[in-house]
Amino acid sequence: MVTQKPVIVLKFGGTSVGDVSRVKLVADIVARHRKESPDSNLIVVVSAMAGETNKLVALAKSCVERPNPREMDVLLASGEQVTVSLLAMRLLEIGIPAKSLLAPQARIATTAEHTNALIEGVDSERLNRMMEDGTVLVVAGFQGVTEDGDITTLGRGGSDITAVALAAAANATACYIYTDVQGVFSTDPRMVKGAKLLERVSHEEMLELASLGAKVLHTRSVYFAMRYNIPLVVLSTFAGALEPGQNGTWIVPEGELMEKPIVTGVTYRLDEARIMIQGMSPDISKISNLFDVLAEKSVFIDMISQETVNANSVNLSITVPDENSLTALETIRAMVPELGAEGAMIDRDIAKVSVVGIGMRYHTGVAARVFRALAKERIDIAMINTSEIKMSVLVPRKYCEVAVRALHDEFIDFDVATSEEAA
């Protein structure tokens, strides 16, 4: 039996393979990795060319009103088929042994939930066997195959999930996510000039950052990487990808972090709405009934807060995704009598601003600093939500940018000083 070589997974998104010149660049990046890690085998995962998936969806919708999900998946899966074959051709042309694999060939087994399938397993032995002679495997991201041989797709963030699943199956030393940004920033660099490229964050922090608004990775893939302890690296396909020393952001198990800053990143989301139910009965069974009804309508509730007016009356506030907010409001208004409430109001003009940091586990006083920083800018906080490693506040949307800057100034720009002070 041959001893298994270590495996590195590289993933390139849609903009990274957006045209032929970029496919050539990607081949060069693969070549660089191969040269830098001659003792490792490489698995390369690619998405469809940027815009291609949207084009296919539009094509289907011009043909039928409601595309059948099984057939939609067959249609969508053609997108990656183009990019894997082009990249494999290009690698072969520059002298690198390579082979494209579609999901059924790579045996990426999924559930049968078309357009939103979950990966159940990967035949890693088969992949290892195919790599034995040093062949670079170019695998179609975003797609899978059911037990019956039907083609599935994985939904949003699907190609990242493919990459992480393959990395987990192959016990990869790292999974590089090449994309159109340099890495993960301490906050939105379009909003705050001083936003810093983060060198290392923990999986858990990244999970919070992703779910709180950092768009660089989808939560599902971060969760997968965390569960299987796979280091993820987010870095740019374009900025100096062929020169050494471009490191991007490493997302690693917490134990591998040297420093644990209190706040790693400041994020925001503008896609939630707040619904306030005034003067309702504090009866817990009534509140839980309300939440059941909303769940039945597939309304996801994010923040919840309750303010006691008197012994017989509370004001309840929740936030929900803005796209469901009118459905939620209607549902709640219809329940006003049975909730014993006075009425319900909606505020769609809000922003959720969050600070995230693994160091919050070990430091107190974060809430006080958040309040002080926002008070200095005269920003009212409508709701608050906290977890072990994050704190979110709801503010009027027009103050979003000011709030993000204030919190970034407070925590990130004075990060080193603060850590020393606290130590």
Added chain:
Amino acid sequence: MVTQKPVIVLKFGGTSVGDVSRVKLVADIVARHRKESPDSNLIVVVSAMAGETNKLVALAKSCVERPNPREMDVLLASGEQVTVSLLAMRLLEIGIPAKSLLAPQARIATTAEHTNALIEGVDSERLNRMMEDGTVLVVAGFQGVTEDGDITTLGRGGSDITAVALAAAANATACYIYTDVQGVFSTDPRMVKGAKLLERVSHEEMLELASLGAKVLHTRSVYFAMRYNIPLVVLSTFAGALEPGQNGTWIVPEGELMEKPIVTGVTYRLDEARIMIQGMSPDISKISNLFDVLAEKSVFIDMISQETVNANSVNLSITVPDENSLTALETIRAMVPELGAEGAMIDRDIAKVSVVGIGMRYHTGVAARVFRALAKERIDIAMINTSEIKMSVLVPRKYCEVAVRALHDEFIDFDVATSEEAA
């Protein structure tokens, strides 16, 4: 065990699924067949959208100089993936149970000769099982899968071959080839106004017509249909395909023909060149050596004729595909000394005009009528080639059209009278 229902195969080419409105039309044609033959199961084979394959080839060539054949096949196979899923969606939307199948799902097993694979078998039991509940199977044409799970394509005429192979495997009652012409004509309708749509021809005639220049079907698919006794029907997707009574051309086993006209069709080819070797030795071993050398250079020889000058000298003429004619000429000129010849000349300005008819088996005097008809127009015949059911003559290219018309007038327009005369 369920008694197997009869199966009908329908095939739609690239122009028939060229855009979304045509995909809808194709779905309606499938619905019409289903209504007309409620006791039959349907298999529908589709090509990629017209132009799509060329676009993919151009994409590959813009990426690499010499695309790897295995990867080229993965790329090309994405074309039919789009059309099968769109058509299946559309069928479902109009209430017809349908399911798309790619080559690996339909288990269309081929050899591993990428870009030009040969079908080795189809898992007909599996197809029958999938059709048990009346589901229409929408199968990707042109593609197959090797034993190792690699994707292959079948080369020119590939989708027709898929359709005929599935028809053979399912022992179909007929295989309908829907295309952009009304059927097979007695000659090129653009050249001869009186060209007739043929109602019924034999497989063997169609094989000759196809190889002699009628472009509606590729010889490989006709050969397959002949071998497995599958009636083929060539008809238009556009002209009245939704009304009853559009019959196109039926291509059937010879035994099913009621009438056996002497000449069914007149065809022509302009893509050959003639090479004449003057005054060479009549030594048969030298001639056979010449043919061996040309075969090694992959030069296909079509017509051959030999004219004796005297006991020590013959003039040998051959025709070869024009695209190889300069290679052939060069090769032959280099062999002039060893052939004991005086020299070699080329004539690229020729046309091969052929008459084809199963009735030639039973009638004599066809050659005399061909000579007489061409002589009347003062057309010289440079070479002649005959088989049991066809006769080809080589004429100067400028006389091609006149020759085709003269032969069509001679045989087709007076067909009935001639048949009676001969009977």
